[in-house]
Amino acid sequence: MNQEVLSARGLVVTLAGRRAIDGLDLSVPAGSVYALLGGNGAGKTTTLNALLGFVAPAAGSVQVAGVDLRRNAAAARRHLAYLPENVALYPYLSGIENLQYFCALGGVPLADAAARALLDQAGLQAASHAARVATYSKGMRQKVGLAIAHAKRAKAMLLDEPTSGLDPGAANDFAQRVRAAADTGMAVLMATHDLFNAKQVADCIGIMKEGRLVAQFDTHTVSHDELERAYLAHTRAAPLERAA
Missing domain, CATH: 3.40.50.300 (P-loop containing nucleotide triphosphate hydrolases)
Structure with missing residues (x-):
């Protein structure tokens, strides 16, 4: 069990x-x-x-x-990791930059390659990793939130x-x-x-x-x-x- x-x-x-x-x-x-x-x-x-x-x-x-x-x-x-209905990200940063920023706040430095791997795992297409979040759909923002949860190694x-x-x-x-x-x-x-x-x-x-x-x-x-x-x-x- x-x-x-x-x-x-x-x-x-x-x-x-x-x-x-x-x-x-x-x-x-x-x-x-x-x-x-x-x-x-x-x-x-x-x-x-x-x-x-x-x-x-x-x-x-x-x-x-x-x-x-x-x-x-x-x-x-x-x-804990928490994903609200609308994930709050910085619109003028990219998906990679948002992920790295939130990880840094938690004391977990994240290199570009590791960030890309986490975004891949969350289902965000590679072509969107470096795009500004302002261009993302809601589903794409949710995937960045999932990547943050994985990076945090939340239980x-x-x-x-x-x-x-x-x-x-x-x-x-x-x-x-x-x-x-x-x-x-x-x-x-x-x-x-x-x-x-x-x-x-x-x-x-x-x-x-x-x-x-x-x-x-x-x-x-x-x-x-x-x-x-x-x-x-x-x-x-x-x-x-x-x-x-």
């Missing part, structure tokens, strides 16, 4: 006087992808923020690679709506790159609305509603139709997003 890398136990997060996360138990082992589904306001983004230490839990615990986040947030974050990666706004081909390609990252031993937690890609790339899928994990499925044993019915049953009455 793979070692647990990301875990939340009895996690409670209170925002604006309400429980945005309400007693969440979640586990992501090494080498696996966990897709977190749910309607707007379900608590997906708040869950990622809690695992990153951006919001303080009112109760419960979070561990990253065996490090308690509340006791040593800096040490826990060293094991876990958190993704927030990574395929939002991508065309089907780009979304499928990115999903395969995420799967490849997990196959190297990384634990991946992905918040998404994309049922198709979740079923395609994840090992486990959880559905959140009102801050609670209300259903969980092994993707190898659940059909797409069963997953879609469960998702719709839990999300049709979901409230509008307020603080997730």
Whole structure:
């Protein structure tokens, strides 16, 4: 059995006087992808923020690679890579320069050849490595983000709506790159609305509603139709997003 890398136990997060996360138990082992589904306001983004230490839990615990986040947030974050919906890169630097810059911030100098190898691994075409990021599509920027995660040698990666706004081909390609990252031993937690890609790339899928994990499925044993019915049953009455 793979070692647990990301875990939340009895996690409670209170925002604006309400429980945005309400007693969440979640586990992501090494080498696996966990897709977190749910309607707007379900608590997906708040869950990622809690695992990153951006919001303080009112109760419960979070561990990253065996490090308690509340006791040593800096040490826990060293094991994490985070890709938001829109990866923030410097538009007038190239893909190589952005990768080298963010690695330098983390104290990891990166030569051109190593940077190119990481961008290749992330799926960015060689012809685009030296082009300014201002010319990149969203999918290309996401691949630079993946390269940064690989360069950091992160044990876990958190993704927030990574395929939002991508065309089907780009979304499928990115999903395969995420799967490849997990196959190297990384634990991946992905918040998404994309049922198709979740079923395609994840090992486990959880559905959140009102801050609670209300259903969980092994993707190898659940059909797409069963997953879609469960998702719709839990999300049709979901409230509008307020603080997730």
